[in-house]
Amino acid sequence: MAVLVDTGVLLAALIPRERRHRWARRLLAGILEGRYGPAYVTDYIVDEALSYAASRLGRDAAEKLLSLLVRRRLLHIIPVTIDVFSEAVEVYEAHLPRLSFTDATTLVVARSYRIDLIATLDRELAALHPSITPG
Amino acid sequence: MAAASETVRVSSHTKRVLEELRARLTLETGRRLSLQELVDAAVAVAARRRNELLRELGLWRPLSREEAERLLDELTIDADVEDVEEDLDRVLYGGGAG
Numbered sequence: 001m002a003v004l005v006d007t008g009v010l011l012a013a014l015i016p017r018e019r020r021h022r023w024a025r026r027l028l029a030g031i032l033e034g035r036y037g038p039a040y041v042t043d044y045i046v047d048e049a050l051s052y053a054a055s056r057l058g059r060d061a062a063e064k065l066l067s068l069l070v071r072r073r074l075l076h077i078i079p080v081t082i083d084v085f086s087e088a089v090e091v092y093e094a095h096l097p098r099l100s101f102t103d104a105t106t107l108v109v110a111r112s113y114r115i116d117l118i119a120t121l122d123r124e125l126a127a128l129h130p131s132i133t134p135g
Numbered sequence: 136m137a138a139a140s141e142t143v144r145v146s147s148h149t150k151r152v153l154e155e156l157r158a159r160l161t162l163e164t165g166r167r168l169s170l171q172e173l174v175d176a177a178v179a180v181a182a183r184r185r186n187e188l189l190r191e192l193g194l195w196r197p198l199s200r201e202e203a204e205r206l207l208d209e210l211t212i213d214a215d216v217e218d219v220e221e222d223l224d225r226v227l228y229g230g231g232a233g
Binding site: 029048056067 | 215
C-alpha cells in the first residue's frame, strides 16, 4: 500500500478554517503514522503548495509547508521526469479544461509508480484513480 | 556489441542468502539458476516493489500518533481560507482548472 498526497489535502490539513480541515487533518495524521504505507508527493505538488503559500498565505506558512514537504523527509518527493511529463501532456489534453497540468502529472506518477491511492479534494482527479476523498 | 557490466561487491550474508535461495529454487523447480539470473530477477522485483524496498533500506519512518499530532499542531497555518481548492485555483490558475 502507498499513497500520493495532493496539494489540497496538505493545505486543508494545516488550515483550521478550511471547511474540510478536520477530515484532512485526521487523514494526514494517519498518513504520517504510516497507515497507508509510504507517502509520496511529486515535485510539482511541492511547487504548487509553495507557490500558493508564498503568494496567498505569507512567509510563515511557506516555511511551514517547506518543513513538512521537504526538510523533514516525511514524504518522498517523486520528480516529474521527461517520461512522466510527456505522458502527462496526453492526459492533460484528453481532460482539458477539467484537470490542471499538475493534476495530470499526479495521475501519471500514481499510475507509473503503482501507488494505490491518491489523497485528494479534487473530484475530477479522484474519478481517474482510486482515491481517498472527503465523504 | 557486448553489454557494459560493472562489478558489485556483495556482503557474505547476501552471498549466503543468494546461495540458499538458489538451492531452494533448484529443489523446488529442478532448474539450476545462475547467480546472475537470481540477482537480475531480485533487482526487477525490488524495482516493482518500491514500498518494500524503502522499508528494507530504512528510508520510511512513520511517526507515532503523538509525533504526528504534535507536528500538525506546530505547522498549523492561520489563514482565512474556507475552500483551499477554489482559492488555489483562483490564485495560481486564474480560476480555470486545478
